[in-house]
Amino acid sequence: MIERLPRRMIVYSCGVGDHDAVQLPGLLLALAGQGEEALAGGPQPVEVLFHDFFPISPSYTLLGKNSVYLGVPKPEADTDSAHHYMRPDGTWVDLAAWQAAWAPLMAAATRIVVFSPSSRDLVAASYPVADRIVVRPHVWKGDVPRILRAPLRSGAPVIGVLGNIGPQKGAALLQALSRDLARTGRARLVIIGHLAPEFGLAPPARVHGSYRLGDLPGLVERYGVDAWLIPSIWPETFSFTTHEALATGLPVFCFDLGAQADAVRAACAAGAPGGVLPHPVEGVVDPAKLVAAIRDAMPMSETDIREESR
Incomplete structure (x- = not known):
């Protein structure tokens, strides 16, 4: 059916x-009239979108x-075996062979x-394609109300986590963080969203569940985020x-990697509260440093200002 199309674009x-x-890149090239098994019609344009990094690694x-x-x-x-791929017949493809399969596409x-x-x-850094890369951020149309919170005066701050959290979103890190906070009382933790069921938070940390953007002011007030x-x-x-969290106006913290750091760093440069934390190479975060960073980012009360001026 596709071969009958005189003009086509493969995305x-x-x-x-x-x-x-591992066969997918070759199939796409064939649909584009390129490669060893090219469909008729001559070369057609190809566009590659990076919603994830599958063309770089099976991970x-x-x-x-x-x-x-x-x-x-x-x-x-x-x-690292995480960057190897097992085909349906049980044979393994290493990273070099994986990237060799994707390189023609x-x-x-x-x-x-x-x-x-x-x-x-x-x-x-993975392919010699810098001249053809286009940075096109998603058009974000979220309607998130700005949230005003009173300055943190005393007691433990409440750390909010927005969204549904699975392994790559930091579920194990939050599980470990909740246990430390339960023991030390440095802060409290609440997830506004869901947590993957194979993970659990130590009380008094909470998992709220589903939410709508319009619910955020009430949820921030309810949990004291x-x-x-x-x-x-x-x-x-x-x-x-990350963009939802930044839109609330509350301090936002993330780790120094990926688009999340791009967004938070740009917002902080424009005057937003928050910060970019060191990348947790061991998969854990220093709770004491995290809480200290949050306290530093909170707006000062009039009492705090008077005490600091003395």
């Missing part, structure tokens, strides 16, 4: 879950086998679309949740 969006993904989040991001995986230093692409400067750098933490441990390609 790759996401191939995660394909039954034999589409770029996390290694210990669920830690250690930078762009390189075939010449490939020792990347070379054929007339345009490679990424959604953040961070993604641009990661793609350019003082600041947001974006706990993702992979370099996100855009991160709608």
Whole structure:
């Protein structure tokens, strides 16, 4: 059916879950009238979108086998099984063979679309395509009310986490953080969203469940949220949740990787409260430093200002 189309454009969006993904680039090239099994009609344009990093590694989040991001995986230093792929017949494809399969599609692409400067750098570090990369952030139309919170005067701050949290979104990190906070009382933790069922938070940390953007002012008031933490441990390609959190006006913190850091760093440069924290290479965050950073980002009360001026 596609071969009958005299003009066509092939757009790759996401191939995660394909039954034999190492063959996918060749199939797309064939549909575009290119490659060894090219359909009739001559070469047609190809566009590659990076909603994840599947063309770089079978680990589409770029996390290694210990669920830690250690930078762009390189075939010449490939020792991590997370970046290997098992085909349906049981044979394994290493990272060099994986990227060799995807390289012709990347070379054929007339345009490679990424959604953040961070993604641009990661793609350019993996394939010689820098001249064809276009940074096109998603058009975010979220209607998030600005939220005003009184300055934190005393007691433990409440750290809010927005969105549904799975492994790559930092579920294990939050589980460990909740246990530390339960023991020390440095802060309280609440997830406005869901947590993957294989993880659990230590009380008094809470998981609220589903929410709507219009509910956020009431939920912030209900739980006393003082600041947001974006706990993702992979370099996100855009991160709608980060933009939602920033739109509330509350301090937002994330780790130094991916589009989430791009967004928070840009917002802080424009005067927004929050900050970018060191990337947790061991998959854990220092609770004391996190709480100290949150306190530093909170607006000062009149009492605090008078005491600091003495």
